[in-house]
Amino acid sequence: MTNQAIASTHSPTELRGLAATLQHIRHVLGENWVTAGAFALFVLIVLCALIGPFLVPYSPLASDTAAALKPPSAAHWFGTDQLGRDIFSRVVVATRLDLIIAVTSVAGVFVIGGLAGTAAGFFGGWTDRIISRIADTIMAFPLFVLAMGIVAALGNTVTNIVLATMIVNFPLYARVARTEANVLGKTGFVQAARLTGNSSWRILLTQIVPNLMPIMVVQMSLTMGYAILNAAGLSFIGLGVRPPTPEWGIMVAEGASFIVSGEWWIALFPGLSLMLAVFCFNLLGDGLRDIVDPRLRT
């Protein structure tokens, strides 16, 4: 199935196409139980983020020094940390913050990187040269290191973690969009749109951008896991999120000093959640790619 065919299904007038896509998605999910499982996990993570804070048995910040450093038990499923806080509650509550950081940064770079790349590929010339040069310069740094430098320079806040994640992901989006827009710009239907007197901007917004959507959405789900890892890594080294706030990266960092004395549960559960979330997004990304563009399958 080509990109255009899928893109056209987004138009409400072609309900038949939409039905076909849904059927295709159901087919892929049915055939591929791994993707289906990842999808179920994804729903669970989103539920945790939405209603988790209302369901947890303890306050994520309430300390109880009498019950400090207790291994998992019926009362505390994931045990308690050095201040007697319930780790299960903290892990569940942390989902929201981790997901917000990942989603806002990825959504932001999706729009900015996607538009910049599209403009570069479609207009070419100086637009292309400037945007490609920016992307190349960012890529000249090891990405996590650049993110560290950005957060250090801009100030140690969660907003800046989001911003840094957006900047280091920019080339990944801009490059994909650029290549695709360049190819699309030479296709027959774009030539036809131009011949009928549409302006460049109109062609860009009505012909190019909608057809870029599928591949960009795949790119988004493939980099979502990396965005989560990047943010968690930054908070692990003490950037962004401040200590009492429940967040997976910082919770692993807090538990790290207890690993050598055998209190494994403090670091294990936030670490496992982080791993599962990233695993889930990577599997979903692969599955989504198979749905949208089976040719890219490796």
Place this chain on the structure above:
Amino acid sequence: MFRGLIRRLVTIIPSLIGVVVVSFVLTRVLPGDTAAYFAGPAATPQAIEQVRKQLGLDRSLPVQFVDYVTSLSQGDLGNSLTTGQKVSKEIIARLPASAELTLSGLIVAMLIAIPLGVAAAVRQGSLIDHACRVLTTAGVSLPVFFTGLVLVYVFYFRLGWSPAPLGRLDVFFSAPPTITGFYLIDSLIDGDWETFRATLSQLLLPAATLALFSLAPIARMTRASMLAVLSSDFIRTARASGLRGHTVLVTYGLRNALVPVITTLGMVFSFLLGANVLVEKVFAWPGIGSFAVEALIASDYAPVQGFVLTMAVLYISLNLVIDLLYGVIDPRVRVDG
């Protein structure tokens, strides 16, 4: 070959300029008082003014940029507030520790990932292929600091096989005389087997952590490119001509399949240099990553900036080496220069 090298060296100049401009922008042009950054959080207004004068921040931006580039070209990265040492000196002293760790991680990863990818491609759909797929998907999903902690728990606390995760060498050993700065090599040159063994046991876990993290993309690319090569005509011809299976696979198959794998190495290095920071923190490794992290916590900006710049230059040079490797593996690339 020589002209190709020169031509390739010229192409890294724009990247270097970009990196220097970005690191300048990161400190000077961003909102906030740069002098206050460099003076540290506890500085008095007078101290901040003094730093402003010292760094030439009271002059115009273009002049500042020229100053910045001039001091960079003299290898001056400023002074660390917490240690008072020159940043460049500290980074050079700590670089071998990081390099030893990163390179060991990469070598271990390649030793596992390339055979694994080849095996998965040769026996497509077999158990080993599935194992390869699980490993590659899990490998990119694992937070590297978390894997490190799990390894520490299992191999240090539970099994007691490895030493405490505290640096490059146990306190009972003294570092071998510095020749390359790599303890493994230095202790071998010194003929000191005890130190070599101690270094190796200290290095094993952090290197394995990095390897687990970086073997996924390598194995995945090896498998994909090996599959593509094995289905091509010249492999069929080689088989039909009665060459031994091993010759077909290694000499004809692997050598051709390696070019895209080398390309992925560039990306792997980007991840590896970042992951290095996290692993150094977990294992209290005295490299440049933990140096930067300590400085970050203390809001000591000069070391962080020096670290980012060093990493970027290292990364650019590694990419250069990778490009030169193409020529070694695939002579056709050499002709194109």
